[in-house]
Structures are given as C-alpha cells and as structure tokens.
Amino acid sequence: MTTWTMTTTNTLTGRDRAILRAVALGGAELAVGAEPDLFLDGRCCCDQSAAHHLVRTGLIAAATLGLVGQRVAAGLTPAGLGALDGAALAA
Numbered sequence: 808m809t810t811w812t813m814t815t816t817n818t819l820t821g822r823d824r825a826i827l828r829a830v831a832l833g834g835a836e837l838a839v840g841a842e843p844d845l846f847l848d849g850r851c852c853c854d855q856s857a858a859h860h861l862v863r864t865g866l867i868a869a870a871t872l873g874l875v876g877q878r879v880a881a882g883l884t885p886a887g888l889g890a891l892d893g894a895a896l897a898a
Contacts, residue, residue, distance in 0.1 A: 819890060822857050827883060827891045830867055835881040837862070839873040846878060866890055 819827075829835065829847050837843040844851065845858035845867070852858045861867045866887035873879040883891065 820857070822854055823861060824891065826852065826854070826857055826861060827866060827887055830881060830887070831883050831891060835867070836878040837867070837869045837881040839869065839877050839879060840875050843869070845881065861887070 826845070830845075834848040836846040836849075838846065842855075842859050843862055844855055845862075846852065858867070864886075865884055867881055868884045868887075870880040870882050
C-alpha cells in the first residue's frame with residue numbers, strides 16, 4: 808500500500824498564505840456545498856479558486872456541520888496551522 812503525503816508549504820502562493828492568515832484571525836465562514844465559498848468578516852473572499860483549493864487540500868474546514876448553502880464558521884485544520892507556521896518560517 809502506498810501512502811501519499813502532500814507538502815503544501817512549498818506550493819502555497821502568497822495569496823494562499825494571506826487567506827490562511829485571514830482565516831486564522833477569525834471571522835471566517837464557509838457556505839456549505841460541493842465547492843464551499845469562503846467569506847471573511849462577512850464579505851466574499853476575492854479569490855474563490857484559491858479558497859476552494861485550500862479547502863480541497865484540507866487546510867481550511869468548516870467548524871460545524873450545516874445545510875447546503877448555509878454559512879458556518881470556518882477555521883484552519885491542524886494541517887493548515889502547520890502550513891502557515893512552515894510558511895512563516897520560510898519567509
């Protein structure tokens with residue numbers, strides 16, 4: 808059996824790191840769905856493509872369950888915190 812490990816700190820863009828920092832500050836929400844949209848302090852994130860990528864790679868996740876279309880609190884996963892810490896050390 809092969810185990811795949813993704814190293815995200817080497818592939819994060821400056822915008823990715825900025826989004827992760829914004830989510831870490833609090834006030835982030837995800838609109839529940841197949842491609843959850845990210846909201847920061849009630850405003851739609853300007854780069855939904857990057858937000859979708861960060862959710863798909865497991866760096867950002869909903870803090871609670873919700874219905875499709877409902878906004879729920881979002882936060883960094885342990886992997887997201889690690890990626891942010893690694894990016895800060897590399898900067």
